[in-house]
Amino acid sequence: MSAAAVRRPRAASDPRVVLLALLAFALLLRLGALGESFWYDESYTAYIVAQRPLHALELIPATESTPPLYYAIAWLWVQLFGGGEVALRSLSLVAGLGTVYVLYLLGRELAPAGRERAAAATCALVGASSPLLAWYASEARAYALFALWCALATLLFARALREPSSRGLWWYGATAAAALATHYFAVFVIGPQLVLLLARLRWRGAWRALALPAASGLALAPLALAQLGSRRTDWITESPLTERAWHALVHFAAGFKPPLVPALLALLLFWGGVGAVALRPPRDLDPRARTVALLALAGIASSLVLAPLGLDRVLTRNLLGSWPLLAVPAALAALSATGRARRAAVAALAVWCALSGLLTARIGSHPWLRRPDWREAAHFVASGDRPQLVVVPAYPHLLPLRIYLPQLRRAPAGRVAYREIDLIVPRGSGGDGCWWGALCNLPRAPLPRRQPAGFRPALVRSAHGLVYERLLPTRRGVEVSAQEALRVLAPPGPNGAFWQRGAVNGRKSHPGSKDRADRRRA
Numbered sequence: 001m002s003a004a005a006v007r008r009p010r011a012a013s014d015p016r017v018v019l020l021a022l023l024a025f026a027l028l029l030r031l032g033a034l035g036e037s038f039w040y041d042e043s044y045t046a047y048i049v050a051q052r053p054l055h056a057l058e059l060i061p062a063t064e065s066t067p068p069l070y071y072a073i074a075w076l077w078v079q080l081f082g083g084g085e086v087a088l089r090s091l092s093l094v095a096g097l098g099t100v101y102v103l104y105l106l107g108r109e110l111a112p113a114g115r116e117r118a119a120a121a122t123c124a125l126v127g128a129s130s131p132l133l134a135w136y137a138s139e140a141r142a143y144a145l146f147a148l149w150c151a152l153a154t155l156l157f158a159r160a161l162r163e164p165s166s167r168g169l170w171w172y173g174a175t176a177a178a179a180l181a182t183h184y185f186a187v188f189v190i191g192p193q194l195v196l197l198l199a200r201l202r203w204r205g206a207w208r209a210l211a212l213p214a215a216s217g218l219a220l221a222p223l224a225l226a227q228l229g230s231r232r233t234d235w236i237t238e239s240p241l242t243e244r245a246w247h248a249l250v251h252f253a254a255g256f257k258p259p260l261v262p263a264l265l266a267l268l269l270f271w272g273g274v275g276a277v278a279l280r281p282p283r284d285l286d287p288r289a290r291t292v293a294l295l296a297l298a299g300i301a302s303s304l305v306l307a308p309l310g311l312d313r314v315l316t317r318n319l320l321g322s323w324p325l326l327a328v329p330a331a332l333a334a335l336s337a338t339g340r341a342r343r344a345a346v347a348a349l350a351v352w353c354a355l356s357g358l359l360t361a362r363i364g365s366h367p368w369l370r371r372p373d374w375r376e377a378a379h380f381v382a383s384g385d386r387p388q389l390v391v392v393p394a395y396p397h398l399l400p401l402r403i404y405l406p407q408l409r410r411a412p413a414g415r416v417a418y419r420e421i422d423l424i425v426p427r428g429s430g431g432d433g434c435w436w437g438a439l440c441n442l443p444r445a446p447l448p449r450r451q452p453a454g455f456r457p458a459l460v461r462s463a464h465g466l467v468y469e470r471l472l473p474t475r476r477g478v479e480v481s482a483q484e485a486l487r488v489l490a491p492p493g494p495n496g497a498f499w500q501r502g503a504v505n506g507r508k509s510h511p512g513s514k515d516r517a518d519r520r521r522a
Helices: 003-013 015-030 040-049 053-063 069-081 085-109 116-129 131-136 143-162 166-180 184-229 234-238 241-254 260-279 287-309 316-336 340-361 374-382 482-489 513-521
Strands: 388-392 408-410 420-426 455-463 466-473 496-500
Touching: 003 015, 015 085, 015 116, 015 131, 015 340, 040 053, 040 069, 040 085, 053 069, 053 184, 069 085, 069 143, 085 116, 085 131, 085 143, 085 316, 116 131, 116 316, 116 340, 131 143, 131 241, 131 316, 131 340, 143 166, 143 184, 143 287, 143 316, 166 184, 184 287, 184 316, 241 260, 241 287, 241 316, 241 340, 260 287, 260 316, 260 340, 287 316, 316 340, 374 420, 374 455, 374 466, 388 482, 420 482, 482 496
Parallel strands: 388 420
Antiparallel strands: 388 496, 408 496, 420 466, 455 466
């Protein structure tokens, strides 16, 4: 046998080669949706990080319900790479790939004796193929970074259980503090771990792990109370808690909007593995893996217990930090099985990874998993003549259109001689329980059957989730108010009426007090 033939198998089994291949696989699965238009929540991120540093920090209490660390990192990221869709989302992409790498390390740390390489690669594959992690790795929000911090904190926690050291506990505390500064729900991941460390190491040993998270929590408390009082997340409780808990079970196993049969199979495989770890762990499973899973379940249970007490923010994305803590022990349980059960467990693990990969591959191609194309709508409006009235039935928000049209403002109350009316009709499914930014999150407004007096249809186009129509005046100087246009073009209820200013009645228009209020709101 030649030397080259000997080298090839060794290279293929090199852990670094395997890890790079898994990271490349994860990257490939996450590229499909990276360049899509911003959706509503992401547009707030884009707006905040486009401001000066101090103004950006001032906007967080007024517009967000999460802590400031992600926005600080995103602001720096934008200075280096720009604020477009791909550039801004690439921060979450890097965090998502980092999570896959941390799962590789966590699998190796908690692996059964003698199976470290297989366990590390398997846990990385589970993370790489996860449709839930893939979704948030292509979203310009804090959730991918939140999952990364929680996974990294859990890795350091597992090491502290094995061999506590002063340096290791300080590193754990720093990572836990970063998780809390990224998302408040990190307390349900970090809190049970800190309690266990305190019980095992006592105060003299555990204070190093507690100091930084405690300081982070105290520093964030005023902001958290202010954001809680803003009631911006009250929409979460419009759906029953039982429904949201069930959705979280499905999303953890199969991602968003899975077909029925794959969803049921994924539920059985994912939660069956978690149940096996919690109730009947294999003899060879590292006890720390079961501890990690039980603490994660305890944290989720705590969030459910607090929900009826007025602290109900239970939602899949807020629980995302617990996903790695459940998936890794479930995968390791399959590898730790012995005897007759081993072959079945490994086969179930292979089916789980393959099914997850197929569900993840749908994200960039399935129409109901894509984001509405507000960017194309903005291009349509920008191609018209000012002053123009922009009507968006059943969608009263300036964002995300204003990210692409910085001059867009809420329309004045009076009559204006608009040169055109641009109608943008959302055509989503308006499905109940859909909140994650896909087309199903968008309302489905009816297409208008008539036009305001003095206007005629001139151009109709459509893009993903939206229909655009341009109405032109039948003669020069036709005046119409936003309310008159809405009565004809939009259904009853909240609607959007905006304008792009230009020459009005032969003179330049000037922003009034309503425009200034809009700037403060946006």
